[in-house]
Amino acid sequence: MTAAVNRIDRLFEDRSRKRFIPFITVGDPTLEATYQLAHALVEAGADLLELGIPYSDPLADGPTIQRASERALENGVSISDALQLVGRLRESGMEASLVLFSYFNPILQYGVERFFADLAKYGADGVVIPDLPIEENGPAVDAAKKYGIHVISLVAPTSDSRIQMIGEQATGFLYCVSSLGVTGARASLREDLADFLDRVKASTKVPTAVGFGISTPEQVRAVAPHTDGVIVGSAIVLEVERHVEQLKDPEQSAEAVEKIKTFVHQLASALQ
Amino acid sequence: MKEATTTTRIVPDEKGRFGAFGGKFVPETLMNALTELEAAFEEATKDPAFCQELNHLLSEYAGRPTPLTYAQRLTDELGGARIYLKREDLNHTGAHKLNNALGQGLLAKRMGKKSIIAETGAGQHGVASATVAAKLGLSCKVFMGEEDIRRQSLNVFRMKLLGAEVIPAVSGSRTLKDATNEAIRYWVSNVEETFYVIGSVVGPHPYPYIVREFQKIIGEETRAQILQMLGKLPDEVIACVGGGSNAIGMFYPFIQDDTVALRGVEAAGQGVDTDKHAATLSLGRPGVIHGSLTYLLQDENGQVQEAHSISAGLDYPGVGPEHAYLKDSGRVTYTSVTDAEALEAVQILCRTEGIIPALESAHAIAEAVKRAPQMSKDEILVICLSGRGDKDVLTIQDALESEKGGER
Numbered sequence: 044m045t046a047a048v049n050r051i052d053r054l055f056e057d058r059s060r061k062r063f064i065p066f067i068t069v070g071d072p073t074l075e076a077t078y079q080l081a082h083a084l085v086e087a088g089a090d091l092l093e094l095g096i097p098y099s100d101p102l103a104d105g106p107t108i109q110r111a112s113e114r115a116l117e118n119g120v121s122i123s124d125a126l127q128l129v130g131r132l133r134e135s136g137m138e139a140s141l142v143l144f145s146y147f148n149p150i151l152q153y154g155v156e157r158f159f160a161d162l163a164k165y166g167a168d169g170v171v172i173p174d175l176p177i178e179e180n181g182p183a184v185d186a187a188k189k190y191g192i193h194v195i196s197l198v199a200p201t202s203d204s205r206i207q208m209i210g211e212q213a214t215g216f217l218y219c220v221s222s223l224g225v226t227g228a229r230a231s232l233r234e235d236l237a238d239f240l241d242r243v244k245a246s247t248k249v250p251t252a253v254g255f256g257i258s259t260p261e262q263v264r265a266v267a268p269h270t271d272g273v274i275v276g277s278a279i280v281l282e283v284e285r286h287v288e289q290l291k292d293p294e295q296s297a298e299a300v301e302k303i304k305t306f307v308h309q310l311a312s313a314l315q
Numbered sequence: 316m317k318e319a320t321t322t323t324r325i326v327p328d329e330k331g332r333f334g335a336f337g338g339k340f341v342p343e344t345l346m347n348a349l350t351e352l353e354a355a356f357e358e359a360t361k362d363p364a365f366c367q368e369l370n371h372l373l374s375e376y377a378g379r380p381t382p383l384t385y386a387q388r389l390t391d392e393l394g395g396a397r398i399y400l401k402r403e404d405l406n407h408t409g410a411h412k413l414n415n416a417l418g419q420g421l422l423a424k425r426m427g428k429k430s431i432i433a434e435t436g437a438g439q440h441g442v443a444s445a446t447v448a449a450k451l452g453l454s455c456k457v458f459m460g461e462e463d464i465r466r467q468s469l470n471v472f473r474m475k476l477l478g479a480e481v482i483p484a485v486s487g488s489r490t491l492k493d494a495t496n497e498a499i500r501y502w503v504s505n506v507e508e509t510f511y512v513i514g515s516v517v518g519p520h521p522y523p524y525i526v527r528e529f530q531k532i533i534g535e536e537t538r539a540q541i542l543q544m545l546g547k548l549p550d551e552v553i554a555c556v557g558g559g560s561n562a563i564g565m566f567y568p569f570i571q572d573d574t575v576a577l578r579g580v581e582a583a584g585q586g587v588d589t590d591k592h593a594a595t596l597s598l599g600r601p602g603v604i605h606g607s608l609t610y611l612l613q614d615e616n617g618q619v620q621e622a623h624s625i626s627a628g629l630d631y632p633g634v635g636p637e638h639a640y641l642k643d644s645g646r647v648t649y650t651s652v653t654d655a656e657a658l659e660a661v662q663i664l665c666r667t668e669g670i671i672p673a674l675e676s677a678h679a680i681a682e683a684v685k686r687a688p689q690m691s692k693d694e695i696l697v698i699c700l701s702g703r704g705d706k707d708v709l710t711i712q713d714a715l716e717s718e719k720g721g722e723r
């Protein structure tokens with residue numbers, strides 16, 4: 044079961060290339076749209092996809108991703124749907140790394156062991172759990188190891204003395220939170236961001252990726268030298284939101300997907 | 316006399332766990348702030364100057380100790396146990412919330428923070444925080460669900476009058492749960508300069524512990540007062556449970572007293588057989604909300620369910636982790652009473668004792684209305700009257716009038 048090398052490890056073997064990591068919410072606005080968008084994002088240059096499992100109380104998220112969660116929950120999208128979507132993407136031949144993003148409570152209710160078994164079964168490579176700091180992630184990490192899955196740790200500008208500890212325990216990649224606060228596009232990034240990213244890099248053997256608030260090609264270019272990957276969420280989710288009605292309509296969805304793809308391509312190509 | 320309580324103390328372990336419950340399930344951005352808070356609290360409580368300042372404010376500003384009142388006419392009416400009321404309603408600002416807000420406000424100041432934020436349901440914690448901010452010269456933002464802003468307009472006005480900014484939470488059920496989410500989001504963004512004054516024994520460690528330590532004065536006073544008045548401990552103590560701060564404050568000093576039965580009362584709203592209730596300990600399952608592992612109202616996918624109660628302060632799908640622990644260990648019994656029973660209890664207390672209780676506290680009274688007649692006349696029952704009902708009179712009026720309308 045753990046014989047195969049995790050796709051995330053393979054992806055970052057060559058660190059000379061920077062990796063682009065877009066985020067979308069599963070089931071926003073429909074599961075079918077997410078399936079189409081996932082393929083489009085990979086065609087647009089995504090190396091790793093972050094797929095958010097909708098949650099009723101997403102306290103690390105800003106209004107944009109909160110609304111995406113609400114749209115998905117209106118359709119009753121659950122953790123099982125997200126796992127099955129991963130399976131469907133794998134069946135269709137998708138090779139990109141796939142990482143789910145979920146708050147801890149849905150995982151706890153699903154069953155921690157069962158969740159990691161199913162991540163492996165359906166072909167996911169990792170999970171980001173924003174409300175599970177390293178002090179609490181023991182049971183999740185133990186189960187994840189068993190099934191060859193990475194629990195991606197986060198490190199924030201306020202982590203200070205914790206950076207070393209988190210960096211040493213990290214597997215897969217280390218998710219650097221670029222700004223204080225919740226997810227959401229921001230006009231400008233912290234002045235000390237480069238310093239922070241360099242400090243994190245020095246603390247860990249695993250690759251780093253930076254996210255939270257990055258939304259323009261200029262910002263992507265600015266952070267790229269200090270990291271191995273760039274994560275863009277809210278800016279893409281906003282673009283999905285602009286096309287919600289078309290995405291729901293089978294006649295118009297292909298066109299909407301194409302527009303979002305163009306938008307993401309601009310971000311992805313700013314990286315290289 | 317000074318209270319002669321607890322030989323062993325229940326302290327959360329180094330991970331902030333009460334048994335299996337509690338912990339710190341928060342974004343990494345907040346972890347450092349929680350560690351700093353833990354250290355600052357430990358240091359402050361060992362510093363005689365801090366304790367002295369807090370005690371001074373509690374006595375000369377808040378009006379402590381609050382009385383323990385023998386409720387003669389309520390006792391006669393119910394015909395059973397002798398009933399005493401711990402009068403947290405006589406605290407400045409009208410509820411027990413001030414004990415904790417003063418403690419955390421002083422801590423904020425000690426940590427050099429100039430701004431505090433708070434979440435509020437009924438508005439009592441918001442008012443307490445706004446009051447403390449004014450008294451200590453801090454700026455204050457209060458997050459409150461839109462629905463609660465509507466239900467508690469009097470308290471919203473009080474907060475504004477006291478100089479606080481009231482920020483509506485418009486997501487989800489627009490009640491306490493959502494106000495707490497918004498407060499946490501704001502805190503994550505402004506963690507370096509802001510102190511988050513949490514209003515109950517909920518949230519990530521060390522909050523459930525800190526809030527309990529600031530609220531246990533309720534039970535310590537009660538214990539000393541009843542010993543002085545009667546020379547013995549009560550047979551039973553009842554308190555309402557929203558997040559659980561007045562209840563833990565009342566119960567904690569009695570935990571080691573095996574002869575004292577403890578009952579926590581949750582809101583059953585329209586009934587525990589409906590989906591409109593806030594009976595977390597009775598009907599919830601362990602889960603994570605607002606940074607803590609505890610009992611939680613949720614669906615099979617782990618989505619948090621909305622809670623319902625006529626009382627805005629009890630309308631919360633989670634509960635403090637120490638209560639989850641006390642439930643599982645069997646030391647405290649948790650029950651629930653409906654909106655209708657609470658309304659009935661408001662009227663009974665008004666009629667017999669000339670006290671208008673908060674709707675939250677009325678839940679504890681309603682439980683006593685059921686319990687007292689089953690107890691003997693030489694038994695002692697203490698009810699924590701957590702707050703006064705001024706904030707609720709419009710809600711009570713509406714409910715009673717629509718009841719009458721329904722009868723016609």
Ligand SMILES: Cc1ncc(COP(=O)(O)O)c(C=O)c1O
Pocket residue numbers: 410411412436437438439440514515516555556557558559560561562627628629673675676701702703
């Ligand atoms: C008077 C009163 N009692 C009780 C509560 C419930 O909170 P807790 O369970 O933390 O005491 C509130 C909350 O607003 C309140 O205002």
